Amino acid sequence: MTSTATEPARRKASPDPWWLLVDPFLILSALATAAMGAVLVYSATRGVVGDFTEPSTEFLERQALFIVMGVVAGASAVFVPPRLMKTLYPLVYLTMIAALWLVLQVGVEVSGTRGWFSLGPFRMQPSEPGKLVVIIGLALLLAPRGKEAGIRRVLLALLMAAAPIALLLLQPDLGTTLVYLVIALVMVIVSGIKARWIVLLAIIAVAGTVGVYRSDALAEYQEARLRVYLFASDVSDESASYAFNVEQAQIAIGNGGLRGQGLFQGTQTRSDLVPQQQTDFIFTVAGEELGLRGASLLLGLLAVLLFRVWRTAQLASTPFERLMCTGIFAMLLFQTFQSVGMTMGMMPVTGIPLPLVSYGGSSMLTTMASLGLVAGVYRRRLDIEGMLGAQQ
């Protein structure tokens, strides 16, 4: 950051060469991850043993479409100037709140959660783009121009984030709620509030979690899942089949071993023993069919991606952009850790997609758009006070 301070004079004279404006590692790791994900989605959905029909390519084709749409969305997001985000923000925020409210009224229910709009052959999950809206909102509120965010701003920011979270709990969608909470927590911490506020925040978070668990806010299945995770010995009837799923996922990954069973050859995968395998449990396909080498490659690609987002946060030219990248980083990190960790028994099971890998249009578009925003931050990193953004 200090090194960039000496350069602006030369930069004004001639535009930056294009290779300084793009982050090849970000783009390549994102595309490679998405491509690998599409193959894994195909493997998980091409049919099970005993099915005599042709392997189905329906999911593969749709996921490819989502990737293309995601790339377009991401590329567009690169050129959205921060000023425009600020100007449009109230409208976007209200739209999101309206959508989250509307989905409770007219949405379709999938495994106990009413969180999807049905749009012809596709379904749209408003809580996915909502994550990005909350991230931008928090970044705007926590990075006021010219001064440090005071406690009132922090509280305002938390209130802003609380509205969609409340609507999510009504769906109920515990997993996505957790993502929102983690995003808010990390962004507030990085925004630079004083350490004592952080301690207070932590206490509130723990109390809130216990409160939610004690209350009736959690659906029974969610409670059961948590019980299995927290107290493995407590196996009630309804949680038994759920514990079975968790075990199957780990067996699938272990079954891959070092070399894997071979693409499309995973016995667990083909036997349809792991639930939600094209979405939340997609990592088990990589684990079983590609083995340690393939699964490590996938994790490695995601790690590169995460590192580039984190690095862009460091390089960001404004506090707003830095906080936005931090929020996106927190979102991707938590989703990756939760989704992968859940399949390996490190985390309780919640329905969270693995970014760029899991099947799903809403998640794909949101992730690609957020990476586009990060690329935009990278592109503007040499520009002080958003000059480049202003020129456009």
Add this chain to the structure above:
Amino acid sequence: MASNGPAADERQGFRLYVIGIVAVCLVAGLFARLWYLQVLESEELQTAAATNILRVVYTEAPRGRIFDASGRILVDNRVVQVVTVDRLAFRAALGESEQQDVLLELAEIISRSGRLTKVRHIEERLASLEFGPFDKVPVAFDIDPDLLVYLGERPDLFPGVSVEERTVRSYPYGELAAHLLGYVGPLTQPEYRAQSAQIDPTDPDAKTYQPGDEIGKSGIERIFENELRGVPGVRVFEVNRLDEIVKVHDDKGRQPIPGSDVHLTIDLDIQSLLERELRRGLDEARRQEPPAESPDTPDFVASSGAAVAIDPRDGSILAMASFPTFDPRDFVNGISQRQFNELTAQENFSPILNRAIQGLYPPGSTFKVVTAYAAITQGVIGADASSLIGVDEFYNDTGTYRYPFCLEESDTCLFDSPYCCERGVDLRDAITVSSDTYFYRLAGEGFFRRRTPLDEGIQESARAFGLGTQTGVPLPHERAGVVPDRDYYDFQYDQGVFLRGGDQWFAGDTINLAIGQGNLLTTPLQVANVYASLASEGKIHQPNIAVKITDRNGEILEEFGPRLLRELEWTAEIATPLLDGMNGVTAYNLPSSSGGEALLQGTAYEAFNLPGAGGVNFPLAAWPVAGKTGTAEKQGKADFAWFAAFGPASWPERGYRHTPEVVVAMVLEEAGFGGDVAAPAVARVLLPIATDTVGRARTAREVDVCYAEVKQLASFLEGVRTGEIKVDSDGVPLSETRPELSEDCSELVGGEEAVERRGLDALL
């Protein structure tokens, strides 16, 4: 950045670092866990995965049924209870010595329930290699359904033992037509590979096989395997490692589709008749006294034979019999190796062999009509200047023929006829009395010498009649037989079998061939087919055995019409002497216009005219029978007796014109003279057909009931004979009532007189 204040800016940078470190820890944690699962725990989890799968269970569909021409079920299915043992589970749960005890107890329980089972039998089954390691081995079939409950409740006592339902073949008519129908058995590894290679994996209705599935091994069951086989049903379960079903995937399952039914040309009544008479013919051949003049002749073993009945109008096989036979019911529950070896053993005369299509016999004199046909069509017999002899011209048969162009005066120039006497014969008479020397001369001076030394005219006609090649009947393992010629001699010489090749084909070879000896080999079906073409004015049909294939609802899927292969040259000049001669075989020839001899009795005269001499009183005027006896010699063995005939035959000499409806050919191995043993048996087959009194074929159950009745009556009669049972002067027993045969049984055995005369044999 400056605007945010240096302190805040620095704090943000620091906190971003902290978050970065947390991220590194989390991702490292994921890698560590991945390593743990995929490297350290991998082996254990892979084992779990192997036992923790979606289990696809295939249920065999019931096989199609087999019907006779009038729609009676010959082969059906029934459901039985089967005790199976999962060897892996059984051996895993029990020690070596415990296994013995449990098997012993299992055998006892099964035996007590009514199905006698030995421990040794169960052990044999468990050691059998026909089952895969994961297959459940069936150890006892057809058990009491109560055992299902008993064994099902005691998995602790009998680990791996379960009771299942299986569909097996049932044979309402028992042994009837066993060779023709064939049997089914568990698929072998090579069969599994061969079948699997043929199956289109994308076809959801493919008739897939699983190891241990039933497959047709012989006969109709084998040749129509694809039609009879059904589409297996599929059930998909999700099971955990304890083999407990976690979930049933109904959407992925499918009900089995039964196989198609096959309808045969076989007439069950004629089949039953033919089998009975073949067996009786052998019995009577065995009882013959050896000829007094030559006591050192070989015994009449007469333990095997075959017979075929064909409809000459379209080549349909009406009946096909081979003896000794087997019981296809033995295969239903799986046959032991020992039992199977007995069925194939030479010393038991290989009961498994279908001699009608797999037995190779020299046709003997039944071949003479082919030689005669060759002689007429090729001008050896005829009015031409180049002809050797005219059709009506007499040749003086002295019982010995001397080949006039013989190079040295030696025994090889003399050809004897074992059954003859001195008389003058023309072609018609030569067939009627089966004159060897007449045909010796045709072959020697006619074919071999007069035309060209390379002449193979007899072979040409033999091949034209379909000898030396498979008839093409839809049955597996049909043999082609041999029509010997110079090429064949060359081939056998090259193989080291013969001592001389085709360049040393002598007059004697042609002479032997003319009377169906030498190296000529035919199957009974081929001979029947030759006579079918004589009966149908030279039409050669591919013998047909199936009429149609239908699905379960009787909807026709495929129909098989008659297949005419070719038509031989056929004129009155050819037909008249052949038909007259063959009709004379079962009767006698009127004195010939040119000959002036006395009546010549045919070789089968007794069989068709003298009931007192073991024959029947056949209504030849209404239903003439044209036939030919044959007596094939085999070194060191009694002669093989042949008779082939058809009726109602046209008889030009007497002015009868008929369309023949049935051809019967029968061969009895090591049984003696064809006219003495084979002809009476064929006469007994043809008589009920001619008079339309063919008895109804009895089901196995009916035969069992009748057998019990006959046994009772026979022992009563025996008691009367020995004086153990006192009777009064009218034959009415004093102390007990005389057992009586039911009406149905009486009809089957031919009344009580038959039991009195033949005892238990009456039922045969």
